Amino acid sequence: MEHAGDEDSKMNKINAKKLLKRNKLYDAAYELFTTKGMTETVIEDIAKKAGVAKGTFYLYFKDKYDILNKIIYRKSVTVLKQAMDATESKVKAENAGMIDGVLFFIDYLIAYFKSNKKMLRLIHKNLSWGLYRKILADSDDLLEVKGMLQRLTDEYRTGGVNNDVIEKNMYIIIELVSSICYSSIILEEPYTIDEIKPTLYKTIRKILSK
Amino acid sequence: MEHAGDEDSKMNKINAKKLLKRNKLYDAAYELFTTKGMTETVIEDIAKKAGVAKGTFYLYFKDKYDILNKIIYRKSVTVLKQAMDATESKVKAENAGMIDGVLFFIDYLIAYFKSNKKMLRLIHKNLSWGLYRKILADSDDLLEVKGMLQRLTDEYRTGGVNNDVIEKNMYIIIELVSSICYSSIILEEPYTIDEIKPTLYKTIRKILSK
CATH class of the missing domain: 1.10.10.60 (Homeodomain-like)
Incomplete structure (x- = not known):
């Protein structure tokens, strides 16, 4: 023994x-x-x-591209989980609705990339956005995060909105946020992220409102 | 003589x-x-x-990058002007409002890129999106197109919406449409452009509605 x-x-x-x-x-x-x-x-x-x-x-x-992909994946999973934990606490504490929950989650990610421009640049320069999205969508490490987003949008489902509509709206929001993040955090042009944030969040509210 | x-x-x-x-x-x-x-x-x-x-x-x-930039610029100006002419005819013929005009303009561009994937791929692979947008924004050849978009959004202005709000909304729409075009026309993933178009247009309507 x-x-x-x-x-x-x-x-x-x-x-x-x-x-x-x-x-x-x-x-x-x-x-x-x-x-x-x-x-x-x-x-x-x-x-x-x-x-x-x-x-x-x-x-x-295997090679330097292998370690690069793994670095981006690890860091992405970490920040997505942090954003999820923060959002869940917030939603519980304030009994927040779906739209506020989604916006809080997005705001957490934007704040992260704003203070980690290096990481954003690394993703943008070396990984196609389509591939990056696919890797994250297929990841088992993110089941919890996906579960949380699922729960957040339950409000929608019980309101009679069908799943296809919800998923397409989520896709539209992801495309919009990532595109704005790149232009406004990396290029800071034509607007800085702080200048465009109110309009961006207003747009997301419009997309998610019934 | x-x-x-x-x-x-x-x-x-x-x-x-x-x-x-x-x-x-x-x-x-x-x-x-x-x-x-x-x-x-x-x-x-x-x-x-x-x-x-x-x-x-x-x-x-000067070199091959010079001819590439000029090709992309020439083709972009041509298609933007065609889209403008088509939109103006449409708006006149049907006495269409701002939102329908903007959607018609976008639909024209999406149809063009859908049947000219090569061109879209060429822009995406070789030009940063920020640079491309800047070149078009600064172009004197596009004054007419900008004038038309200005006139289209006049409806907004006379309704009391200020210029900054209009410009930011236009920027949000441009980012969204170009990002969706890339993912859905080139990658065809997670949705083809025809699958996502109704949701995209509904979103644009929401953004432009008062």
Whole structure:
């Protein structure tokens, strides 16, 4: 029994070390991709910055595009979950309706991208928006987030609006918000995000109102 | 007098020849860019396809990016003017209001891009959307089109809505339509353009309604 316990703790230590190395690779790659750019970064730079051997990189990732996609995916899942938690607390605390809930969720994401322009630029430059949306739509890690959005829009469904209409409206909102985020946060042109936000939110209210 | 007339007709012939050569270069470049792609196309290919000497290319264009930008600009101006003419006829014939006019204009552009996916792909792949919008916004060739949109929205202005609100709503509509065009015409995912059009137009009606 004691022996098996020792084995377990040994495995845990090895796993913890592995995880640490992988995370160091993630951090190093993110730093390099957002400063030097994808083209200028080679695997050797990433391994060096992470303080691991080049071979270690290939234990976890196929190539630099693989680690890029994983970085974007991890960060996206994290922020979407944070936005969900914040929205759920808000909705509970204030007994907020669907429209306020959806707007709070969107506002959380906009605030995140506003203070993480690097991340937004990384997504835009290297991933097609269609692919990015598809990856997130298919993700099992986001079932909770999708469940929350589903619950938020239940108000609609019980009001007799059919599912197809709700899904198309959600798609319209996602396209609109992501397009505005790019133009107004990255290009800051023709309006900054703070200038256009009131009109954007008013539009979303109009889309969601019956 | 006769002599001067001869000179004129000579000049006209030279100019017509020049124009013809330039147009052949435009056609050849468009054909190559949309089939082989920008990276794979060199100036020599364009000149050869157009049936002119390589040096002739440089009489009109700085490099392949210059001719690309000019192609996109020319085609955009042409289709925007066609859309304007069609909209003006429609509005006059049916005494249509602002919202119907704007929707007709957008519908014309969507139909164009639906049957000219190549053009849409060329714009998307090679020009940032921000830059494209800026070039069109600054263009003197589009003063007429802008005038028409201005007149269409006059209904709004006389109704007491201020200019800033109108401009922001127009910006929201442009972002939305171009983003949906890309996802639904090029990617055809998650909806084809015909599937999403009714929801899109309903949204635009909501945005423009007082």
